[in-house]
Amino acid sequence: MTLATLPLKSVERIVHHVYVDCLLGFNASDCSQHFCSPAVPCKQALDFLAPFLSLRLVASCWNTAVNNFQQTTREDFFSRVEDGYYPHPWHINTRVRKAVLLSRYRVFRTIHTEAGNRGVYFAYDFGGLTGCAAAREVVVKAWVSSSDFECQREVAAYRTLGGADPCPGVPTPEIASARHDPFCDVHALVLPKLGPTLEDLREMLPHKRLDERMVLTVAIQMIERYGNIHARGLVHSGVKPGNICLAPRGSTDEPTMLYAIDFGFSSALDVNSSLPSPHRIDAVGNRRFMSVFAHHGISQSQRDDLESLAYLLSYLFHARLPWDSPSGQSPRPRPRSMSPQTATAQQQQPHVWRVKIATPAAVLFRDMDACFHEFWRDVKALAYAEVPDYGKMRQRFAARLKAIDEGKAPFGWWDIWEQSI
Incomplete structure (x- = not known):
């Protein structure tokens, strides 16, 4: 009996056996899992399947059976991965x-x-x-x-x-x-794939906060990062702990290296203008860390990234910001004599940007070294599109880090991560 005389269903069963049983059995000692698919086999699977696939050139029923098999999702061929139910095909x-x-x-x-x-x-x-x-x-x-x-x-x-x-x-x-x-x-x-984010690290640490040594390292790294990004004519507009990653484990990067990710809110610097755009832009970014200008739809420049970085440094040290709502606090009950309109007005929280403007450096950087206050002063003194003195800003934090680092073991993010897990 030849392939040409077999019913199509029988040929399809043979194809199933070749793809699933033979392939997975052949690779049991070398590769216990396959992430590829029948339609797109990996190099290892393709090398094994090559003699069987060549039959498609001489047997039309085999070619039809292979096509039918490849067009059908084969969960028994895939290795098992994340369980998830996504009922909507458009999602x-x-x-x-x-x-x-x-x-x-x-x-x-x-x-x-x-x-x-x-x-x-x-x-x-x-x-x-x-x-x-x-x-x-x-x-x-x-x-x-x-x-x-x-x-x-x-x-x-x-x-x-x-x-x-x-x-x-x-x-x-x-x-x-x-x-x-x-x-x-x-x-x-x-x-x-990079290492964990600063948010992942923060969640692992006692009291959910970084110590001064870590925050100073973040400041030094991110000022250098933004100096390079701004020099290429770009504003990040994405400052938050979840958008800063450790270098991959085992990489040749220095132990304190941090990566900036997520440029979905980034914008180009207008190097030919010293004034913001006359047109309002969409306010994008994380409201907790975005600059006051960003809240008002004013086009972004170097100072906005550095203002957001200042908020980030305060957050990493204190585990909260002055404009964060108290966790778990519910609105007070309305007295019977108070009208609903008055109660709504009293319970309404002020705009975040108003609190940001009203928060002095003494509150934002309480219990933090003077170098943070000086950094804030320099940032707030910048004009729109003015190029900051990144070297001076970095040096100020580096001097403080050197002063508290004396006599301590070398600093490394992965060392801290492994000690925390």
């Missing part, structure tokens, strides 16, 4: 799991998703010569539409910061731009 989480992304990336965990049309994910990259056996983890940022303003800004920012002379402390994308995947119908940008 970004559903889309990135429909197929292998860009023919080499398998999404396995959601980091963050927003409104169902954009998300950030961990994925396995099995596109190397060793295939799934040595799949490495990467970060995938995906958008439903390429016209999404965050997609456009992110791609433009990495294009500006990368190239032949990449900006230190900014990840370099695995691919040059956001690429469209026709099977998942998303636009994806692939970035290297």
